Amino acid sequence: MTSKDKEIQYLYDKIKSFDPFIDWSTLNQRLITLLSIEINFQSDSLCWGSPLKKIQPNDLTFGTFNYQIVFFEYGIRISMTRDMIKKIGILNSIILEGNGSDKPLRLKYLDNDENELDGRKTHDGPYLYLTKLPMNSLLFNEPPASYNVMSIRGSLEPTSLREMGYFKYKNLEETIVNERWYSQI
Numbered sequence: 001m002t003s004k005d006k007e008i009q010y011l012y013d014k015i016k017s018f019d020p021f022i023d024w025s026t027l028n029q030r031l032i033t034l035l036s037i038e039i040n041f042q043s044d045s046l047c048w049g050s051p052l053k054k055i056q057p058n059d060l061t062f063g064t065f066n067y068q069i070v071f072f073e074y075g076i077r078i079s080m081t082r083d084m085i086k087k088i089g090i091l092n093s094i095i096l097e098g099n100g101s102d103k104p105l106r107l108k109y110l111d112n113d114e115n116e117l118d119g120r121k122t123h124d125g126p127y128l129y130l131t132k133l134p135m136n137s138l139l140f141n142e143p144p145a146s147y148n149v150m151s152i153r154g155s156l157e158p159t160s161l162r163e164m165g166y167f168k169y170k171n172l173e174e175t176i177v178n179e180r181w182y183s184q185i
Helices: 006-016 024-035 082-086 089-096 172-183
Strands: 039-043 052-055 067-071 076-080 105-110 122-130
Touching: 006 024, 006 105, 006 122, 024 067, 024 105, 024 122, 039 172, 052 172, 076 082, 082 089, 089 122
Parallel strands: 039 076, 067 122
Antiparallel strands: 039 052, 067 076, 105 122
16 A cells, blocks of 8 residues: 555556556656646756746656656646755655655656567656645755855855755745746746
């Protein structure tokens, strides 16, 4: 069992039933259809002003060390690195530390680059985490006292990002709302 939530568990079970010998493009399309994904974001844990960028579904990083967080009630998927997850307390606790009852699912897909005799070897893809958490509850952590990164902008005095925070916004929903607003201009 991956989730105590019946709806989420149903979706995980459907995904587990997918043929493991499909390529990532086919797997990605099936996820989009099953989970009603309408908008995709890629994280950038080192970009203070825009830690999320809206991307096309085929531009997603589909690697072993990535995590796809899907807010299926919003139709939003975010591909995140471990560093980004560590900066969001609740996701760090659930996904990386393994607290709580919900667990991410490791996606697998056909690795077409392998030169196996039978040509059918699966590859570990990203982790998939389905959630109903409100996006505004996913607060960005405050940097620790040891975080000594400075922002240097033109002729302005350097500013400590420890004092400003990891990101311009305080939570995931603010980031998405503003990224979508300003990307339409």
